[in-house]
Amino acid sequence: MKFRVERDEFTEAVAWTARSLPSRSATATNQQVLMGLLLDATGPGLVVAAFDYEVAAQATLEATVHEEGRALAPGRMLADITKQLPAAPVEVETDDNKLVITCGNARFTLQTLPVDEYPTLPPLPPITGHIEGGAFGAAVAQVAVAAGKDDTLPVLTGVRLEIEGDTLTLAATDRYRLAVRTLKWSPSSPDAAGVALIPARTLLDTARSLGGGTAQVAIALGTGPSGEALAGFAGNHRQTTTRLVDGQFPPYRKLLPDSCPLTAQAEKGPLLEAVKRVALVAPKTAPVRLAFSADHLRLEAGSHGGEAQASETLPATYDGPDLEVAFNPAYLQDALTAVESDQVEFGFASAEDAEVAAKKPAILTGKGAGDELPDYRYLLMPIQLNG
Incomplete structure (x- = not known):
């Protein structure tokens, strides 16, 4: 094998695929080869690939191929080397x-790994449709923040992707919060339909890297060569395929109320900064309390008589009985960051009893949806206050 490539393109392709390498070194031969990056110069151009039996990442770039062939290079070392190469063709x-x-x-001279022992890369399933990359990346970021991090509950570490015609819905939950985003896309068939539970970390990384500006991202749902369920994403001369998460995602739509008769609005930016400041005095697991009154919102943290307390008052639009509710400050900050509007709206399920409303999940959305269903909803469970 012998080829010549541009330095910047080669460095970028190696760095992108190297992110899919296993995080820990393996000693067994059949695992050790997974620590390698495959350099495939048997077709037009060069393909750089990584595969760990769960996620496969491939980047294709232009190359002048003098001798066709394949090689398996030590992945981490190759990535470190390419970052430091001088500005010249490679x-x-x-x-x-x-x-x-x-x-x-x-x-540089590197010892190669046995390329014949490298597993066959799964092909991209048939394309289900396309979506604008920037919009897809933003939507995934809004939802993936609510996915669980506990690998002992794998079904909660995924993002549920639902396809129904020209509507794409993303949902994720860790039991304490739920994020749902709907957006339009271009299906390959008008009656396209499908459901996939995709590992959140893989989906987030893929959406970010493929999203670039107005580039179109292809979404593909199907099965692999062994009958395993796969999701694939392609764009910008890159593609990723991933196995789906096994398990039944919770029936999340039952958690979303049909209406929120009690609502409050506040400027998102000032509220986000206030939450960050007030939460500085709160122990890691302690909540931030929000007290809604007729024309303002008061934030408090810390215990009365404790070593530290903080409070801040902001203007707010609210028409209802005085209401005090407490939230995990980190989860609240995630919600405020994800809302795209300049204003955030809190929706509560009860307009009659503030005490009941404070015990039920709140729905955070952007302002301005009117009578239409918001395209982004973040359900946040309250923390019950003693007394």
Whole structure:
């Protein structure tokens, strides 16, 4: 194998695929090869790939191929080397079981891994539709923040992707909050339909890296060569395929109220900064209390008689009985960050009894949806206050 590529394109492709390498070194041979990056120069151009049996990442770039072939390079080392290469074209060739990299006056020789033992990369399933990359990346970021981090509950570590015609719905929950986002997309078939539970971390990383500006991202749902359920994403000469999370996602729509008769609005930016300030005095697991009154919102943290307390008052629009509710400050900050509007609206399920409303989940949305269903909703469970 022998090829020549542009330094910046090669560095970017290696860095992007290297993010899919296993996080821990493996000693068994069949696992050790997964620590490698596959360099495939058997077709037009060059393909750089990583695969750990769960996620496969491939980047295709232009290359002048002098001798076709494949090689498996130590992934982390190759990524570290390419970051430091001088500004010159890169020549790569194999010499028996060695990989020789030449760039300007720099030359590196690496021991290759057994490429014949590398698993076959899963093909991208048939394309289900396309969506504008920037919008997709933003929507995934809004939802993935609510996904669980506990791997002992794998079904909660995924983002549920639902396709129904030209509507795409994303949902995630960790039991304490729920984020749901709907947006329009371009299905390959008008009656397209499908459901997939995708690992949140993989989806978030993929959406960010493929999103670039107005680039179109292809979404593909299907099965792999062994019959495993797969989701695939492609755009900008890159593609990722991932196995889906096994399990039944909670029936989240039952948690979303049909209406919120009691609402309050506040400026998102000042409220977010106030939450950050007030939460400084709160122990890690302690809530921030929000007290809604006729024309203002008061935030408090810390216990009365404790070592530290904080409070701040902001203007707010509210028409209802005085209401005090407490939230996890980190979860509240995530919600405020995800809302795209300049104003945030809190919706409560009861307009008659403030005490009942404070014990039920609040729905945070952007302002201005009117009678239409907001395209982004963040349900946040309150923390019950003693007394």
